[in-house]
Amino acid sequence: MLRTLFLALIVTGAYSHLATGGLAQRYDHSKLDVKISVAEGLLNGPTDGRIVLMFAPNGTDVLNDTDVTSSQNKIFGKNVFSLGDKDTVTFSGGSNFSTETGVYGWPDVSLDAIPPATYRVQAFLTKYEKVTRSDGSTVSVHFPCGDGAPNVDATGSLFTSAVDVDVVGGTQTINLTFNNVTAGEEFIGKEIGGCNQGNYEDTENLKHVKIRSKKLSEFWGRDMYVGANVVLPAGYSANDTKTRYPVIYAQGHWPADEGAFGYGRPAAQYVKFADAWNNGTIPGTNTTAARPAPKMILVTFRHEAPFYDDSYAVNTANLGPYGDAINDELIPFLEDTFNTIRAPYARIQQGGSTGGWESIASVIFRPDLFGACFSSYPDSLDFHRHQDIELYTAANAYVRADGSFVPSIRTFDDNGTEVVLATVALENHWELTFGTASRSFNQWDIWNAVFGVQGYNNYPLEPWDKVTGEIYPAAVEYWKPMDLSNYIVSNWNNSKNLGVNLAGRIYVYVGTWDDYFLNEGVVEFQKRTDAVGGQGWANVTILPEKPHGGNYQSREIWDYLELLENWIKDHAPDGKTPLKQSVSGPKTRGNMWEEVIRRGGRQAAVARQGPPSIETKGHVKVGTEVRASVGRWDPGVALKAQWVIDGKPSCEAFKVKESDKVKYTPEKKGQLQLWVTGSKRNYATETRKSNSVTVGK
Known part of the structure; x- marks a missing residue:
């Protein structure tokens, strides 16, 4: 979940997409055109991509706030095909709202809805690369380059100068020119991410690893990389191969600014944590004495991917074998490089939100590799409640049967009253401005890519109409292998025997005031696993009035790390409750790449x-x-x-x-x-x- 929460009310008129068929009040522009040309030499050849045009309030940077809950920008998007230096792209008002070839805007669909005023106007081109994947599907997508895959102004994007424009309300043409390219960060070696081999600068206790994934490269038909940030404990010696350490694998979004084990803390807190970790001593408090820091290796994965800033760490038909790339290529490389304990009990998965889903999915699909997960406020674990959408039974993802809008983002005021900041409709329409065919690099689109299969058009088979919200039950049916409670129950007592093999290994936490209604999916997960395994089969903690964020069970960081350390000690061969080899056998493994692509790849789409x-x-x-x-x-x-x-x-x-x-x-x-x-x-x-x-x- 990569959505920043802002305490602001929904932009006025944002519901017009549904309430008035996509058109708010029209102004007598007669014809408002924005013509965008390309400066000579900026494109090496004909280029496909997505142009995003933004009108920001007078005196503000257009990139200062593009968030769905708070932005005052008028945002419009349009696909371009074979764009060259001599071409001009025109954004016009009117009623051409085709999401593939026309202009689509937010919070109002048409340029005709822009009120007369002074705006700062700027445009950005996200360039797509056309590739034919190993299953025969051909797509045009953006490959991130170590920038965390932003939805606009990504590394290598073209952009125009920002200009101040008076929109007058009559016939008017605004001229812009792509005249610059967004530079990426500089790294040791070459660019990082999906581009070339390279890394951040190492320190004594913070190391960076990046490998070319053979599996991903074969699927995408180009070089693809996965990486990790590695924090070593105090006293670690590479030469001391007899002393080995358990590993905490942290899942989550692209870890750009907070080092290897961010937990979402502000930078100052991270520095304090890192200093204590490197010194090997947990600082004392008014009630506790200083004590040794846990002796563990902390790893955060880096796996930004086409469609999002991370891959969700599983094998999927739209993104490829990222699960295998991480688990069967990157982790063995890490274990060959660092002195780790190579046993499931000593490999722990943890994360929150997106990382919460990834951590639990990794253990559910790979009980043979990982010992346990500590999953905090995870994305939807059960699609009976996909956030607040009753996905299996509802007719529309945006509007309930009683006519009310399905909420997506919320907060609670000082009186404990729920305040809705965005609806599912508002978010999905906002995403459409940044990309069609699930290419916006935003939240709902990546779920389409990860949970679903390939459509006949080669892109993710979307579960509902992105404009109207009409749900397609036949498309939703293909999501069931990624419905984690459904997967567990379906494999409860077969050859995988997950009812026995996963018992005591799943820990989930969420608050009742989760900003994105993710508590609802956790409740459904608990209900369905309890129904077959008895109450408490999975260790689920639901704390009242806790929002989205923080460490597992809202614990202080050192308390949390000691909890993980104690689990590892208890389940070691000489511990109180050793993790039996029988519960981590090869037959427990799921999410097999061959099955995933056979069920959801190009050939399966054609066969439908x-x-x-x-x-x-x-x-x-x-x-x-x-x-x-x-x-x-x-x-x-x-x-x-x-x-x-x-x-x-x-x-x-x-x-x-x-x-x-x-x-x-x-x-x-x-x-x-x-x-x-x-x-x-x-x-x-x-x-x-x-x-x-x-x-x-």
Whole structure:
């Protein structure tokens, strides 16, 4: 979960996407155009990408606040294809709201809704790279370069100069020019992240590791890297191979500013923690004496990926075998490099929010590798409540049956009253300005990419219409392998035997006032695992009135680390309750890459498709009723059918659904076919033709 909380009310008019069909009050611009050209020499060749155009309040930096809960910016996005130095891109108002080829804006869809005023205006181009992955799918995506994958102004992006403009409310043209490129951070060696080998500068106790992943590189058809920041305990000696240490693997977002084991603390607190850790002594307090710091190696993974600032640390059909890259390539490299204890009991997963989901998923899918997880306020563990969406039963992700909007971000005032800061609709529409086809590098889109399979268009098969919120149950069905409570229950007493093998190894914490309603998924997870394993099968802590953030169970950092240390000691071979080898056998392993790509990759997407088919074979007489199916299509594809004789329409086109059986009584001779045309946002419109039937006398 990478969404900053701001204590601000929702931008006025932000609901207009749904309440008024996407249009707030229109102003008499007649025609407001923004024309954007490219300075010579900035592009090496024709470039695909996403242009984001922002109008910020007068006197403010357009990048100062782009958050969905607080930004006063007017944000518009448009895809470009084969953009060259001599091309000009025009942003216009009107009603062309196609999310693939037109302009889409937030908080109001059209430029026509911009009130007359003075604005600071600037545009950014996120460049896409077209790749064909090993399963045959071809996508155009942005590959992050050590910048944490921001949704705008990423490393290598083109940007225009910021200009102050008076929007007058009549016919007007604003001219901008891409004239500069966003520089990346400088690293020891070369660029970091998804680009080239390189790293941050090491210190005595803080080391950085980065490797080329063979598995990811093969999937993406280009060099791909994963890395880690490693904090060594005081007294660590590389030459002392007899002294070995357990490892705490921290999951979470791109750790750019707080070193190797950030926990989300302010920098000053991190420095205090790091100093104590390096000295090997926990500072005393008014009630406790100074004591030795835990002797553990602390590792934070770095795995920014196409679609987000991290990969969610599992194998997925849209991002590739990141789980294998981390667990089967990076961790063995770390264990060859540092003096670690190579046993599950001494490998602990921990994290919060996104990292909370990653840490628990890593243990659930890899009981053979990790001993336990300490997961704090994790992303949705059970999709009966995906945040506050009842995903398996609701018809719409944005609006409930009673007409109320589904909330997404909240806070509580001093009186304990819930204040909604953003709805699911507001966030999803905001994301659309930064990218279509789940490419915004924002929260809901990465869930589509991680939890879902590939669509027939090669991009993530989205679970609902991004504009209207209509849920596609058939698409949601493909999320079930990533529904962690469903996965546990489904593998409770089969060959994986997770009911026995995971018992006592899962620790989850959340507060009842979680900013993103993540407590609801935890409650569902607890309910379903308790139903099969008995109360307390998983150690779940739900603390009243605690918001999103902090350490596990809201513990002070040293108390938390000592909790982890004690778990490791207790489950060591000579501990109170040793972790048995039988619960960490190879059969417990899940999320196998071969199964993931077979179920969700390009070939699976193609196999889901099918042309329309006339059931009657051979010849029929004029006046004889003919029946047909309309074929198989991806969820959400809008279908129109038309009967055709000898290649010419014999009736008007009519709407159909995939499950429909249609019938027709031909009135003249010829070769009869059913043609069905399918259309969907971000899909190529396609007409599929049935087999032919001869109609005669």
